[in-house]
Amino acid sequence: MSDTDPEVDERDEPAEGEETARTIKADELFAGKREVWIDLDGVRYRLRITRRGKLILQK
Numbered sequence: 917m918s919d920t921d922p923e924v925d926e927r928d929e930p931a932e933g934e935e936t937a938r939t940i941k942a943d944e945l946f947a948g949k950r951e952v953w954i955d956l957d958g959v960r961y962r963l964r965i966t967r968r969g970k971l972i973l974q975k
Contacts, residue, residue, distance in 0.1 A: 942971075 942965070946952055951964035962974045 946965065951962055954961045954963055959975065964972050964974075966972060
């Protein structure tokens, strides 16, 4: 495998009969902002883009 070949993680592949995960572009999700709030079962999570372009999820 060369450095340019994408690594394949079998856990990312859907199991037989499962649907593939939905992909959302960060530009669409953040809509020009640096952070979004995600509500999961009444718990709010903050997802933000750092100055270096990384994503951080905080409870």
